[in-house]
Amino acid sequence: MKHKPAKQENRRIINHKVLRQGTGVIALLMPLLVEFLSDQDERLSSISISYWTDSGDIFVGSLVAVGFFLAAYNGTGACDKDTEYWISKFAGIFALIVAFIPTGCGIDHICDIPAWVNKLTHGHLQFIHNLAAILLFVCLYMLINFFARRAKSKGEDLRSDIYWLISLCMLIGMPVVYYIGLNVDWYNPIYGVEFVGLMLFGSGWILAGSYKSNPNPEPPDNIEWVKEIEVHAKEKHNPTDISVSAVDVYYFEATGCWKDLFLGCGPTGWGPHWKWWTNFNRVRNQPIFMLCGNIGQDDTYAFGIGKQIEWEVPKEIDNINSGDRKLYLFANDWSSKYGNNSESVLVKIYKKKAN
Template identity: 30%
Template sequence: MAGEFQEPYLITFNRLRKSVGFLGILFPLVLVLWALVFGECTNLQNSLSNYYYTTSGDLFVGLIFAISWFLIAYKGYDKLDHVLTSFAGSCAILVALLPTGQNMDEQCSIRDLDELAWRTTVHNILAILFFLTLAYISYFQFTKTSGNMTSEKVNRNKIYRICAIIMVVALVFIPVFSVFPIFPNVIFWMEWVAMAAFGFSWLTKGGFILADRV
């Protein structure tokens, strides 16, 4: 593994990590509030992707592109880091460019697209690859060390692994709870859980919590 970044590169990369983290956590909330305030959409949509068809649609695309840019710009500690984050960022861009199936919520939907089964299928596959790649990064890449295993690093590694597991479990729960619904809008909530875990992992990596003592 390559050595630790030096200043000012470490500061720059920590800012990138925190930006990605905050965007991931707040992404669903921003979509909901924007649609509510500017579209009078009081219905929670079935999934994050369904907000593409609401007044939050442009914001949905813009925020995904922002997350994608941060991921692609992120170099990490080694080449594999950059390859993985670039792949995740590319998947996210395609998720935005290939919307899910038509949103049938008459109160909130303001867009109409031709219903293309292949587009919805590709959209879902790319979303799954996006989260699985981020889970891999969190579990395997973020936990690497150059040899200086501080107590803070030990605790950060626990957070990275927990976040990765949460992302994967949330993905598994989506089809399970879709067949056996135990509460409404289960896809939306599981996607938010996955996004929050992704965001929290990157916030931790950026030194927002449990930073090494100077």
């Protein structure tokens, strides 16, 4: 039998989807297992308190696994080390801190805190644990938002909406669960918040690792090459020297990475489409730092481009003087904030052939 080394080697690679699925499964199972195997007569006051019970090894082991999975996850954005990359790294660190620096002992027996933990925390054990747990959930929330943005940019509206719903439930649902827990007896508010947060996070990551990838669409056949330009994030109007006419159809392809201050992203930008979130963007209802264009440096005729788009020149430009019909490209930012932008993306421009 003919040996196929490349195929055999590929089988050893753990891709980003496997990491997502593994992380999601652990996040879903951990709250259930630590409660069931804790061997406590009463319900746990928090998931973290299981550190001091018979299920402590499961709690620590699960968080260590999740921490290393998050640290190994590099994202799938346009940049080698973009914002998603760094958030996942910080999330991994916070998960390890929560695992190894336990919450204060609330179980009715002697809690022998490791000497190295006492020395490291200098009496601030509870504060460090709580802060790391909060920051971990903030990072997990932000990562779900990245999934939603990327799904939206690929045209996967349903999957994107599910991610947004999960992130919204994390943002609003967790405080609501905490408030309800203060007024009922059947669960502790801290336990409720941790349980709901992990369930939502786990569900989102399993979904993010289960979909079937679609290849990037090829440019249409009936187009002709126009030009390739570099669009700088710092410039409010990057000229293309292309004069457009009503009902002309153009096709754009963009690659590369640019930065909004220190936040790296690709041409699809970062952040949600929510109206209140995009209210200060030059192109409203489009993500911040998304690649956009306009006609004659007039944002009245601005439009979103992202990674790929086919765009028909609006008929309304007949009202514009022919000398003002030049096409300009830019990063969708606040008008006053271009000074902190840097780097650029590469844009290929095609024009649809006349029938």
